[in-house]
Amino acid sequence: MSEGCALLLVGCGKMGGAMLDGWLAAGTASRVVVVEPSGLPESVRGNPAVSAATGPADLPSGFVPDVVVLAVKPQVMDTVLPGYRPLVRPGTVFLSIAAGKTIGSFESLLGADAAAPELSIVRSMPNTPAAIGRGMTVAVGNAAVTPSQRTLCDALLRAVGDVAWVEDELLLDPVTAVSGSGPAYVFLMVEAMAKAGEAAGLPAELAMRLARATVAGAGELMHQSPTPAADLRKAVTSPNGTTQAALDVLMAGDGLQPLMDRAIAAATRRSQELAR
Numbered sequence: 181m182s183e184g185c186a187l188l189l190v191g192c193g194k195m196g197g198a199m200l201d202g203w204l205a206a207g208t209a210s211r212v213v214v215v216e217p218s219g220l221p222e223s224v225r226g227n228p229a230v231s232a233a234t235g236p237a238d239l240p241s242g243f244v245p246d247v248v249v250l251a252v253k254p255q256v257m258d259t260v261l262p263g264y265r266p267l268v269r270p271g272t273v274f275l276s277i278a279a280g281k282t283i284g285s286f287e288s289l290l291g292a293d294a295a296a297p298e299l300s301i302v303r304s305m306p307n308t309p310a311a312i313g314r315g316m317t318v319a320v321g322n323a324a325v326t327p328s329q330r331t332l333c334d335a336l337l338r339a340v341g342d343v344a345w346v347e348d349e350l351l352l353d354p355v356t357a358v359s360g361s362g363p364a365y366v367f368l369m370v371e372a373m374a375k376a377g378e379a380a381g382l383p384a385e386l387a388m389r390l391a392r393a394t395v396a397g398a399g400e401l402m403h404q405s406p407t408p409a410a411d412l413r414k415a416v417t418s419p420n421g422t423t424q425a426a427l428d429v430l431m432a433g434d435g436l437q438p439l440m441d442r443a444i445a446a447a448t449r450r451s452q453e454l455a456r
């Protein structure tokens with residue numbers, strides 16, 4: 181279904197660029213036009229399937245995208261999107277990856293009646309492991325999205341990792357807080373483990389090497405094993421051993437859980453604010 185789709189990518193920074201590499205590697209898009217102030221990223225220069233445009237008025241003549249991927253920052257979406265109104269047509273689906281921006285806001289920015297059957301919009305939230313095909317994306321579509329458009333968007337998102345579809349758009353705020361922003365929390369944990377290792381006497385370089393390898397190895401173990409995370413944790417924890425001593429701190433009433441609860445709540449609130 182998705183073979184050979186024509187794609188317009190608006191914004192090719194960290195996230196758009198990572199996804200573009202995945203689509204080209206998987207062959208999910210056969211023709212891509214990229215609108216990005218810095219031009220085409222290095223990784224796609226010279227690829228005959230990809231061309232650059234400076235804006236909506238500069239698209240190749242006769243180019244009719246099946247999908248318009250919106251990958252600019254939420255803060256500039258309101259100024260950028262109205263320029264793409266002429267692309268609204270029954271066969272084209274708009275696929276956003278922007279944090280916070282709601283389906284309702286896209287409907288008004290694209291200038292179509294919210295009830296217009298031809299304005300197909302999918303709002304999604306990927307994450308940066310998409311760069312290595314190990315992303316996690318959650319998506320929700322409006323009523324106008326046809327089964328084939330949903331299949332097409334699913335194929336694009338699946339080319340860079342796993343995909344879950346939800347019916348309730350409000351879930352996208354906590355989704356953003358958990359999986360969209362989540363990689364940053366894990367990288368911070370590596371930094372914190374390395375710093376704590378240094379404080380305990382390890383040379384800085386060795387501490388960072390241990391922290392990085394441990395988080396990467398534990399992540400890969402979890403990826404390859406169907407065992408629940410709590411059981412993987414218990415398998416490390418010998419009764420009255422070293423892990424137990426650390427977990428008594430991390431799992432105390434003032435340990436990791438209340439901290440994570442606050443962090444996720446703050447990110448969820450920020451996602452809700454970005455909608456305004």
Ligand SMILES: NC(=O)C1=CN([C@@H]2O[C@H](COP(=O)(O)OP(=O)(O)OC[C@H]3O[C@@H](n4cnc5c(N)ncnc54)[C@H](OP(=O)(O)O)[C@@H]3O)[C@@H](O)[C@H]2O)C=CC1
Nearest residue numbers: 191192193194195215216217251252253254277278279306
């Ligand atoms: N980074 C992440 O982990 C994730 C990001 N997202 C979402 O992805 C979107 C992009 O984020 P991210 O890739 O991190 O940000 P980036 O800043 O790396 O990418 C956005 C790109 O859009 C470009 N841009 C600005 N104005 C225009 C325009 N008028 N037309 C086309 N391109 C334009 C920017 O160029 P310039 O820098 O020159 O302004 C920039 O290169 C955001 O909406 C974010 O919420 C979603 C999930 C995860």
Ligand SMILES: O=C(O)[C@@H]1CCC=N1
Nearest residue numbers: 278279356360361362
């Ligand atoms: O920080 C942000 O707003 C974006 C959305 C999720 C990850 N990065």
